[in-house]
Amino acid sequence: MAxxxxxxxxRAVLKGVFVxxxxxxxxxxxxRVAVAAEQGRGGFPFAPDAFIRLAADGEATLIMPQVEMGxxxxxxxxxLIAEEMDLAMDQISLEAAPASDALYGNPIFKVQATGGSTSxxxxxxxxxxxxASARAMLxxxxxxxxxxxxxxLRTEAGEVIHEASGRRAGxxxxxxxxxxxxxxxxxxxxxxxxxxxxxxxxxxxxxAGKVDGSVRYGIDAMPEGVRFAALAISPVAGGRLxxxxxxxxxxxxxxxxxxxxxxxxxxxxxxxxxxxxxxxALEPVWDDGAFAALSTESLRAGLEEAAKGKAVVAKAIGNxxxxxxxxxxxxxxxxxxxxxxxxxxxxxxxxxxxxxECEIWVGTQVMTMTQRAAAxxxxxxxxxxxxxxxxxxxxFGRRLEVDFVRRAVRVAGRSASPVKIFYSRExxxxxxxxxxIYGTWLSARLENGKPVAWRHRIVGPAIIARWLPPxxxxxxxxxxxxxAAEPPYDFPxxxxxxxxxxxxxxxxxxxxxxxPNVNIFSVEVMMDALAEAAGRGPLEFRQDLxxxxxxxxxxxxxxxxxxxxxxxxxxxxxxxxxxxxxQFAFGSYLATIAEVAVDDDGNVAVxxxxxxxxxxxxxxxxxxxxxxxxxxxxxxxxxxHSDVTIRAGRVVQSNFHDYRVVRIDEAPQVDVxxxxxxxxxxxxxxxxxxxxxxxxxNAVHAATGQRIVTLPIDRxxxxxxxx
Numbered sequence: 241m242a243x244x245x246x247x248x249x250x251r252a253v254l255k256g257v258f259v260x261x262x263x264x265x266x267x268x269x270x271x272r273v274a275v276a277a278e279q280g281r282g283g284f285p286f287a288p289d290a291f292i293r294l295a296a297d298g299e300a301t302l303i304m305p306q307v308e309m310g311x312x313x314x315x316x317x318x319x320l321i322a323e324e325m326d327l328a329m330d331q332i333s334l335e336a337a338p339a340s341d342a343l344y345g346n347p348i349f350k351v352q353a354t355g356g357s358t359s360x361x362x363x364x365x366x367x368x369x370x371x372a373s374a375r376a377m378l379x380x381x382x383x384x385x386x387x388x389x390x391x392x393l394r395t396e397a398g399e400v401i402h403e404a405s406g407r408r409a410g411x412x413x414x415x416x417x418x419x420x421x422x423x424x425x426x427x428x429x430x431x432x433x434x435x436x437x438x439x440x441x442x443x444x445x446x447x448a449g450k451v452d453g454s455v456r457y458g459i460d461a462m463p464e465g466v467r468f469a470a471l472a473i474s475p476v477a478g479g480r481l482x483x484x485x486x487x488x489x490x491x492x493x494x495x496x497x498x499x500x501x502x503x504x505x506x507x508x509x510x511x512x513x514x515x516x517x518x519x520x521a522l523e524p525v526w527d528d529g530a531f532a533a534l535s536t537e538s539l540r541a542g543l544e545e546a547a548k549g550k551a552v553v554a555k556a557i558g559n560x561x562x563x564x565x566x567x568x569x570x571x572x573x574x575x576x577x578x579x580x581x582x583x584x585x586x587x588x589x590x591x592x593x594x595x596x597e598c599e600i601w602v603g604t605q606v607m608t609m610t611q612r613a614a615a616x617x618x619x620x621x622x623x624x625x626x627x628x629x630x631x632x633x634x635x636f637g638r639r640l641e642v643d644f645v646r647r648a649v650r651v652a653g654r655s656a657s658p659v660k661i662f663y664s665r666e667x668x669x670x671x672x673x674x675x676x677i678y679g680t681w682l683s684a685r686l687e688n689g690k691p692v693a694w695r696h697r698i699v700g701p702a703i704i705a706r707w708l709p710p711x712x713x714x715x716x717x718x719x720x721x722x723x724a725a726e727p728p729y730d731f732p733x734x735x736x737x738x739x740x741x742x743x744x745x746x747x748x749x750x751x752x753x754x755x756p757n758v759n760i761f762s763v764e765v766m767m768d769a770l771a772e773a774a775g776r777g778p779l780e781f782r783q784d785l786x787x788x789x790x791x792x793x794x795x796x797x798x799x800x801x802x803x804x805x806x807x808x809x810x811x812x813x814x815x816x817x818x819x820x821x822x823q824f825a826f827g828s829y830l831a832t833i834a835e836v837a838v839d840d841d842g843n844v845a846v847x848x849x850x851x852x853x854x855x856x857x858x859x860x861x862x863x864x865x866x867x868x869x870x871x872x873x874x875x876x877x878x879x880x881h882s883d884v885t886i887r888a889g890r891v892v893q894s895n896f897h898d899y900r901v902v903r904i905d906e907a908p909q910v911d912v913x914x915x916x917x918x919x920x921x922x923x924x925x926x927x928x929x930x931x932x933x934x935x936x937x938n939a940v941h942a943a944t945g946q947r948i949v950t951l952p953i954d955r956x957x958x959x960x961x962x963x
Contacts (some may be wrong), residue, residue, distance in 0.1 A: 696762065
């Protein structure tokens with residue numbers, strides 16, 4: 241099979257022999273097919289749409305509209321097209337899509353972006369329609385050639401077959417004739433009962449290249465003549481460079497230039513080590529500016545003050561305020577820390593500026609935003625910016641941002657050679673974009689052992705207002721209230737409300753799990769508190785409140801059964817407990833049960849996690865399982881370790897010694913139960929991260945009696961051996 245991970249550029253797609261063909265477009269609002277005539281692309285005799293290229297030898301090249309960053313979407317989307325087109329997976333190679341909102345815009349975001357666990361939700365129909373339309377055109381070509389009714393033909397593994405005569409034709413031999421067929425306005429999709437790929441586990445398309453090292457991430461891009469640039473960035477947001485002695489950096493062998501900007505310094509060298517040594521040799525003097533006195537304490541005080549303001553109602557049922565004014569109201573306040581993304585592949589971007597043209601090699605979740613950002617920095621048209629996208633070594637929302645691209649363009653704009661900027665781990669953590677601190681305030685009242693009123697107030701930034709302004713109505717950030725406005729529980733009086741509060745001096749961004757991280761944690765810890773107040777067990781309390789959510793009940797019961805909820809935990813030694821969380825977010829239902837062991841020093845170990853998942857149709861079951869397993873580790877990290885703190889305007893943490901992640905000896909046994917479903921696909925990249933955090937917190941309460949309302953969990957609260 242050809243290399244499945246060849247990066248595509250606009251030039252590569254458009255150059256070559258042009259033959260007559262048609263281009264299939266997807267009208268995303270209705271997910272229906274619209275047809276537009278266009279010339280064939282890249283020398284392929286059959287290029288029926290923006291996603292499929294068929295060569296004369298029968299090999300198909302599929303253009304991937306979403307970015308592969310470890311979540312397996314290249315494989316998942318390939319399976320959708322191959323299923324409907326009746327291609328074998330070993331007949332396919334892959335290319336990353338060039339920058340184009342028109343052709344490759346995410347049907348949910350309307351821009352070319354990979355994030356929010358939307359890939360399968362957004363492309364489930366368009367990819368299948370593309371494959372089905374291509375297959376129909378190939379069948380029509382064979383029917384015309386053989387002068388038979390298309391209904392008498394079937395397809396299998398890249399061939400059209402006429403059983404009556406025994407004739408068979410490979411797709412490649414039909415490609416040129418298929419290009420002359422009309423693109424069908426509508427085409428029937430396969431009945432799920434006939435699926436041969438969807439629903440069956442398939443090896444990842446990118447695994448072989450990762451094993452043998454042939455895969456190229458953004459940091460691996462090495463255009464001819466590339467130079468390397470290490471950066472020093474103002475340690476305080478908005479700070480400015482006052483002065484620096486360049487001589488120590490210029491004295492390092494291999495250093496070619498030292499570039500000074502108002503907010504950063506770039507040392508350019510022939511190799512990365514020289515660039516890093518040069519930056520380390522500098523002692524810049526910075527004007528810290530307006531945020532020099534910023535601290536975690538002042539940020540939290542500002543958020544607490546904002547919480548006293550007037551909220552905007554996201555959803556209301558009945559009259560929760562009136563019910564909560566009565567005696568017996570239970571209240572909990574939750575606090576969430578700033579978090580860094582800290583992907584294994586730190587920020588990097590390679591740029592070559594030649595007059596009014598710019599070429600970029602990068603791993604990004606936002607191709608067209610990258611293109612536009614570069615164009616703005618250079619004052620040129622976006623069409624003059626050619627972006628080569630690569631696989632990403634971890635995104636988690638950080639690569640939904642283009643700040644590092646802008647920096648790379650600014651540096652490369654002052655060099656005749658291509659320049660690769662790269663962040664050290666310290667720079668990555670201390671000069672990044674961050675998950676904001678958040679606060680939530682929950683109130684509820686019980687009657688006859690059940691909640692009769694519920695109010696959930698969220699205070700935090702509106703990231704969507706900056707990142708995608710058309711997605712913000714000026715009142716409610718839908719991400720900020722996700723997981724709060726639509727809980728899987730039946731409350732007769734309900735109110736979810738939101739107060740927008742932007743952190744001064746802190747660049748905030750989406751972080752894996754986004755709004756549901758905050759809200760589902762709050763909801764699920766509150767549910768345990770209510771169950772305790774009602775004198776009922778956490779499991780049965782939830783079961784009574786989800787009667788109108790059968791999918792939620794199914795995953796809850798499955799997880800409880802698998803975890804042995806009613807069986808005793810080992811006695812002696814550390815304090816032990818089990819905890820539950822239930823969630824509906826990203827279009828998927830999850831129930832997670834965590835087992836914890838808490839020692840006398842307050843250290844929390846998590847020996848086992850059980851998660852039951854209903855994410856609708858399971859396209860590639862093994863990849864769903866992998867996503868949950870990875871999400872569990874990411875969520876455990878947030879629950880037990882992660883916290884970014886600010887002192888004198890600066891991020892205190894610098895590397896994995898003080899910004900801890902879960903280590904291999906801390907990893908739990910993870911049991912994942914997958915529910916077979918005919919429902920449309922939900923998201924799966926983030927739900928595991930969300931679900932595990934409240935399950936651990938509730939398990940800690942079961943073990944110690946300490947209600948966890950602040951993350952990360954403070955072991956000093958749990959310690960018996962307090963000094």
